[in-house]
Amino acid sequence: xxxxxxxxxxxxxxxxxxxxxxxxxxxxxxxxxxxxxxxxxxxxxxxxxxxxxxxxxxxxxxxxxxxxxxxxxxxxxxxxxxxxxxxxxxxxxxxxxxxxxxxxxxxxxxxxxxxxxxxxxxxxxxxxxxxxxxxxxxxxxxxxxxxxxxxxxxxxxxxxxxxxxxxxxxxxxxxxxxxxxxxxxxxxxxxxxxxxxxxxxxxxxxxxxxxxxxxxxxxxxxxxxxxxxxxxxxxxxxxxxxxxxxxxxxxxxxxxxxxxxxxxxxxxxxxxxxxxxxxxxxxxxxxxxxxxxxxxxxxxxxxxxxxxxxxxxxxxxxxxxxxxxxxxxxxxxxxxxxxxxxxxxxxxxxxxxxxxxxxxxxxxxxxxxxxxxxxxxxxxxxxxxxxxxxxxxxxxxxxxxxxxxxxxxxxxxxxxxxxxxxxxxxxxxxxxxxxxxxxxxxxxxxxxxxxxxxxxxxxxxxxxxxxxxxxxxxxxxxxxxxxxxxxxxxxxxxxxxxxxxxxxxxxxxxxxxxxxxxxxxxxxxxxxxxxxxxxxxxxxxxxxxxxxxxxxxxxxxxxxxxxxxxxxxxxxxxxxxxxxxxxxxxxxxxxxxxxxxxxxxxxxxxxxxxxxxxxxxxxxxxxxxxxxxxxxxxxxxxxxxxxxxxxxxxxxxxxxxxxxxxxxxxxxxxxxxxxxxxxxxxxxxxxxxxxxxxxxxxxxxxxxxxxxxxxxxxxxxxxxxxxxxxxxxxxxxxxxxxxxxxxxxxxxxxxxxxxxxxxxxxxxxxxxxxxxxxxxxxxxxxxxxxxxxxxxxxxxxxxxxxxxxxxxxxxxxxxxxxxxxxxxxxxxxxxxxxxxxxxxxxxxxxxxxxxxxxxxxxxxxxxxxxxxxxxxxxxxxxxxxxxxxxxxxxxxxxxxxxxxxxxxxxxxxxxxxxxxxxxxxxxxx
Numbered sequence: 010x011x012x013x014x015x016x017x018x019x020x021x022x023x024x025x026x027x028x029x030x031x032x033x034x035x036x037x038x039x040x041x042x043x044x045x046x047x048x049x050x051x052x053x054x055x056x057x058x059x060x061x062x063x064x065x066x067x068x069x070x071x072x073x074x075x076x077x078x079x080x081x082x083x084x085x086x087x088x089x090x091x092x093x094x095x096x097x098x099x100x101x102x103x104x105x106x107x108x109x110x111x112x113x114x115x116x117x118x119x120x121x122x123x124x125x126x127x128x129x130x131x132x133x134x135x136x137x138x139x140x141x142x143x144x145x146x147x148x149x150x151x152x153x154x155x156x157x158x159x160x161x162x163x164x165x166x167x168x169x170x171x172x173x174x175x176x177x178x179x180x181x182x183x184x185x186x187x188x189x190x191x192x193x194x195x196x197x198x199x200x201x202x203x204x205x206x207x208x209x210x211x212x213x214x215x216x217x218x219x220x221x222x223x224x225x226x227x228x229x230x231x232x233x234x235x236x237x238x239x240x241x242x243x244x245x246x247x248x249x250x251x252x253x254x255x256x257x258x259x260x261x262x263x264x265x266x267x268x269x270x271x272x273x274x275x276x277x278x279x280x281x282x283x284x285x286x287x288x289x290x291x292x293x294x295x296x297x298x299x300x301x302x303x304x305x306x307x308x309x310x311x312x313x314x315x316x317x318x319x320x321x322x323x324x325x326x327x328x329x330x331x332x333x334x335x336x337x338x339x340x341x342x343x344x345x346x347x348x349x350x351x352x353x354x355x356x357x358x359x360x361x362x363x364x365x366x367x368x369x370x371x372x373x374x375x376x377x378x379x380x381x382x383x384x385x386x387x388x389x390x391x392x393x394x395x396x397x398x399x400x401x402x403x404x405x406x407x408x409x410x411x412x413x414x415x416x417x418x419x420x421x422x423x424x425x426x427x428x429x430x431x432x433x434x435x436x437x438x439x440x441x442x443x444x445x446x447x448x449x450x451x452x453x454x455x456x457x458x459x460x461x462x463x464x465x466x467x468x469x470x471x472x473x474x475x476x477x478x479x480x481x482x483x484x485x486x487x488x489x490x491x492x493x494x495x496x497x498x499x500x501x502x503x504x505x506x507x508x509x510x511x512x513x514x515x516x517x518x519x520x521x522x523x524x525x526x527x528x529x530x531x532x533x534x535x536x537x538x539x540x541x542x543x544x545x546x547x548x549x550x551x552x553x554x555x556x557x558x559x560x561x562x563x564x565x566x567x568x569x570x571x572x573x574x575x576x577x578x579x580x581x582x583x584x585x586x587x588x589x590x591x592x593x594x595x596x597x598x599x600x601x602x603x604x605x606x607x608x609x610x611x612x613x614x615x616x617x618x619x620x621x622x623x624x625x626x627x628x629x630x631x632x633x634x635x636x637x638x639x640x641x642x643x644x645x646x647x648x649x650x651x652x653x654x655x656x657x658x659x660x661x662x663x664x665x666x667x668x669x670x671x672x673x674x675x676x677x678x679x680x681x682x683x684x685x686x687x688x689x690x691x692x693x694x695x696x697x698x699x700x701x702x703x704x705x706x707x708x709x710x711x712x713x714x715x716x717x718x719x720x721x722x723x724x725x726x727x728x729x730x731x732x733x734x735x736x737x738x739x740x741x742x743x744x745x746x747x748x749x750x751x752x753x754x755x756x757x758x759x760x761x762x763x764x765x766x767x768x769x770x771x772x773x774x775x776x777x778x779x780x781x782x783x784x785x786x787x788x789x790x791x792x793x794x795x796x797x798x799x800x801x802x803x804x805x806x807x808x809x810x811x812x813x814x815x816x817x818x819x820x821x822x823x824x825x826x827x828x829x830x831x832x833x834x835x836x837x838x839x840x841x842x843x844x845x846x847x848x849x850x851x852x853x854x855x856x857x858x859x860x861x862x863x864x865x866x867x868x869x870x871x872x873x874x875x876x877x878x879x880x881x882x883x884x885x886x887x888x889x890x891x892x893x894x895x896x897x898x899x900x901x902x903x904x905x906x907x908x909x910x911x912x913x914x915x916x917x918x919x920x921x922x923x924x925x926x927x928x929x930x931x932x933x934x
Contacts, residue, residue, distance in 0.1 A: 036081070036110050036113065037079055038083060039078065039080075039112070040077075040114070040117070041075070041076050041116070042054050042072050042076040042077075042118050042120060043117055043118070045122070050074070050077075052073065053071055054078075054120075056072060056078045056090070056091070056092050057069045057091045057093075058088050058104070059091060060086065061087040061088060067088060068081075068083060070682075083106055085108050088106065098120065098122070098123055100120050102115065138152035138153070138682065139677045141624045144220045144221075145217050145218065148216040154783075155167070155210045156780075156819075161204060161206075162177065162202075165240075168216065169730025170182050171218070182673075186218075187201070189242070191242050191280065192243055193241060196208075196341075197282075197327045198341055198383065201240065203343075204242065207271055209253065211248075213243070213245070214244060215242075216243075217240070217242075218238070218239075218240060221236065221238070223235040225463050228450050229513055231574040250276055251275055252273070253273050253275075253907075253909045254270070254272040254273050255907045256271075256906050257903055259902060260901065261868075261899050261901030265899045267290050267292065268288070269285075271285075279329070280328065281327070282326065283327075284324060284326075287322040287323070288321060290870075291317075316878050317352070318351075318894065319349045321347045322345070325343030325344060327340075327341040336388075336390050338386070338388050339386070340384070341384070341385050342382075342383070344380075344381065344383075346378075348376070352375075353371075353891060355890065356369070356371075356839050356889065357369040357890075358888050358889070360886050367422075367427065367704065368421075369417060369653075371417045372415065373414065373415035377411040377412070378409055380407065380408050385403050386400075396449075396451050397449075398450075399447070399448040403443070403444055407438075407439070407440045407442075409437070411435070411436045413434050416431050417429065417431075417432070426484060428481060428484060430479055430653065431479065432652070434477055439472045440469070442469040442470075443468050443469075444507070446463060446464065446465045448461065448464075456517065457515060458515065458517065459513075460512075462510065463510070463512075463513075464510050465507070465509045466509075467508075468504075470504040470505075471501070471504075472501070473501040474501075475498070477497050477649070477650050479494070480495075493652070495649070496544040497543055499539065499541050500539070501539050502536075502537070503537045503538075504535070505533065505534065506533070507534075508531070509529065510530055511529035511568075512529070513526070514526045522573060525571070525572040528569050529566075530568070532563075532564075533563070534561070535640045536559075537560045537561075539644070540557050541556035541557050557599065558598075559599050560596070560640070560645070561598060562595045564592070565592050566589050567589070568588070569587070570612075570614075579619060579620050580618060580620065582615070583615070583616045583617075585614035586612070586613050587613075589612060590607075590608075591608045592605075592607055593606040595660045597660065608663065612632070615629075616628070616630040616631075617629045617630075624678070625675065628671075629671070631670050633669070635666055636664060636665045636666070637664045641656075642658055643659065645660050646658060655710070659715060665698055665716070666694065667692055667693075668694070669691075670692075672688065683730065684728075685727075686728040688726045688727075689723075691722065691723040692721065692722050693720075697716070697717055698715070698716060699716075699720070699754050700714055702756050719753045720751060720752055722748065722749065722750040723748070723749045723750075724747070726745070728742065728743070728745075729743045739774075739775070741772065743770075744772070744789075745770055747767070747769075748767040749764070749765070750765045751763070756799070761797060761798055761886065765795045765796075766794040769791045771787065772789075773785060781818070782816070782817070783817050785814070785815045785816075787813050788812045788813070791810075792808055793809075793881075805837065808835075809833070810834040812832045813830065813831045813832075815830075823855055826852070828850055829849070833847075838881055844877055844892075848871055852866050854867070861907075863905070863906055864904070866902070867900070867901075867902050870899055870900075876895050877895060
């Protein structure tokens with residue numbers, strides 16, 4: 010095992026050394042750019058080297074402050090050197106590189122200001138790899154090459170600051186991306202994987218990572234504190250008209266199967282996508298990934314986020330278009346039907362007092378079936394140049410049934426049995442939901458004066474029926490065991506209705522300042538009816554009064570605020586203050602009691618953006634926000650579905666208040682091609698809702714939520730990316746994360762402070778040689794530390810290590826060989842959970858037909874049959890190690906067919922848009 014790890018590390022070091030050595034000895038093309046008239050240097054001019062055969066970009070650089078540029082690594086052949094600078098005519102040179110060339114010194118090149126007829130020059134769109142704007146980081150997709158027929162997810166993995174988790178979750182600089190747009194339009198609602206695992210990478214022109222403000226803030230220009238990480242994929246102009254898609258079918262050992270098909274038709278502003286598929290290879294979302302995505306994107310067949318053995322069927326349709334002048338619509342329907350067969354074993358150490366512990370060993374199995382239908386729509390209507398309306402209705406319906414069975418044994422300090430039992434639960438549920446928003450916006454003749462009204466509404470319900478059965482034996486003081494049997498039916502009916510409105514008025518008060526006045530009202534009515542029946546002779550017909558309760562909760566608030574935004578050349582800032590009046594009315598219908606609460610929160614808001622330069626910026630933000638307790642936390646009725654862990658509600662709970670602070674810094678150096686991102690965030694919570702847990706001598710835990718102060722978490726994140734050869738063919742990215750959390754909790758009414766520290770250091774290396782070979786190697790070290798004020802003897806430290814290697818090799822005859830290897834090491838855990846394992850997947854494929862539309866592939870998943878899923882959870886009053894069932898080794902043969910028919914005229918492989926031809930000056934070496 011250790012030998013494989015050592016070989017992987019040695020391989021990565023060797024490749025880095027070779028790549029560095031090659032960089033130092035490769036040919037260099039140098040020159041200096043100046044103004045034709047005044048001979049001044051032209052800093053930051055874009056320089057591109059294009060291959061004559063197809064105009065594809067071989068290299069791009071940016072001139073430094075003195076106008077100097079240096080292109081390295083070009084191979085022998087014929088090229089066109091293109092220089093672009095704003096306000097100047099484009100300069101082109103033909104360059105011929107021989108095998109013996111080592112240095113091509115172009116000397117001083119002069120650029121003339123615009124003024125000639127465009128017919129005399131060739132215009133080539135030369136774009137820097139990364140551009141940083143006020144709230145957007147923009148990646149030029151052409152600068153990050155991918156394999157043929159690659160999907161967007163593969164392209165994202167090559168972008169600095171972007172991480173794609175094993176389950177397909179996208180993180181940007183440590184924050185989860187919650188929405189993906191295609192040309193600014195929603196694609197199958199809010200699930201990012203629907204786009205990243207279905208659309209091909211070669212249709213994308215730019216990837217924009219946006220700190221997206223709310224619709225209202227985008228309109229007024231004044232921040233309201235609501236920011237959502239969003240990715241927008243802009244489509245190449247010559248790909249906006251065409252039909253493309255793919256279909257895959259495969260079958261393998263252990264009766265594994267996977268079928269997928271998608272069809273996309275783009276017509277300028279119109280987008281139509283249809284897709285469907287099914288599999289039993291743990292692909293819980295709809296994805297292809299060259300035919301299959303083992304483990305739903307998880308190389309580990311699921312890892313901690315996709316466990317068990319899963320069978321999934323799904324399909325849907327997405328449509329968007331500009332129907333008429335000012336009217337834009339988009340909508341989608343998607344359905345899924347998933348079955349999951351899961352098993353889990355765990356060992357938990359409960360902390361009672363400094364010298365008192367208990368241990369719970371558990372084994373469980375479950376089988377669930379879940380079905381879901383969802384409809385999303387967005388309608389934008391520009392009534393006229395001053396008025397607009399945006400409506401976004403959403404409807405969903407979910408249903409499912411679940412069967413689970415578990416066996417538990419609780420031990421005391423001396424590892425003697427305190428109790429043991431068997432639990433069985435069978436549940437069926439339905440959950441219809443409808444919600445949406447309507448935003449009306451109005452502009453006035455005076456620039457900066459606006460009025461907007463945002464209405465939101467929702468109606469949700471959840472109907473659930475459960476059968477709970479258990480048999481538990483408790484140790485008595487006389488040394489004998491007492492048996493307790495439970496056999497009950499529980500009918501739970503929860504519903505909620507929400508209605509809210511927010512109005513905003515902005516007014517320019519000075520040349521560069523804008524004032525906003527806003528008012529909002531929110532109403533939320535919830536009801537929960539829980540009815541419990543004990544089993545009689547033949548039926549569940551004995552009402553259990555102590556476990557039956559009807560509970561209503563109505564929460565409403567009025568909010569008023571004022572903000573002022575200042576806009577300067579290099580910076581802008583917003584300062585504001587909101588006052589919120591909260592009213593909570595909780596009615597226990599069963600016990601005929603009512604609790605009323607009236608609270609006032611003052612929520613300041615501050616945000617500042619500072620642009621040091623075109624590619625360097627910083628953002629600071631603070632926001633205060635109220636969070637209401639959930640209905641389950643408020644309802645005062647025991648949930649004894651697990652008799653060894655009983656949950657109670659607390660109708661006296663107060664809303665919590667979060668103070669959120671963040672500092673973000675972005676920098677990209679176009680000369681060195683180096684990107685850097687750093688962030689520091691913190692949340693300090695007042696009246697946080699935590700659990701007060703009591704454990705008795707028989708090992709029964711009872712948990713009740715309470716309010717407490719003293720909780721906080723602070724996170725620091727840093728991403729550093731750079732290119733070895735400045736052409737994005739060899740890149741290195743490093744990620745550093747540190748998080749410190751302090752939680753306050755109660756155990757047997759004793760306050761406990763838990764402080765956890767998490768530090769992660771990761772690095773990745775990407776290399777691509779033409780279209781022949783590409784690879785990615787990486788590794789990470791994760792350190793976790795937990796400290797407990799009341800149980801110092803239970804303080805813990807543990808490490809996780811991960812090493813990975815992906816590669817693809819294109820051989821003659823359309824043969825492709827590829828694979829990925831992940832080696833994971835867990836330390837510092839309970840005996841039996843310090844597992845090391847190597848997960849290796851591989852494939853060999855062959856393209857078919859003249860245009861390579863077909864692909865036949867043989868794949869193996871988990872070659873060494875070592876896939877496992879282990880997880881450690883550290884909470885305020887317990888530490889738990891668990892292992893969950895995962896998919897292991899199987900083989901599969903598949904066939905894929907690719908359809909690509911576009912109406913554009915751009916030559917194959919062309920990265921820019923050649924508009925006009927003109928004469929060139931020739932230089933040969």
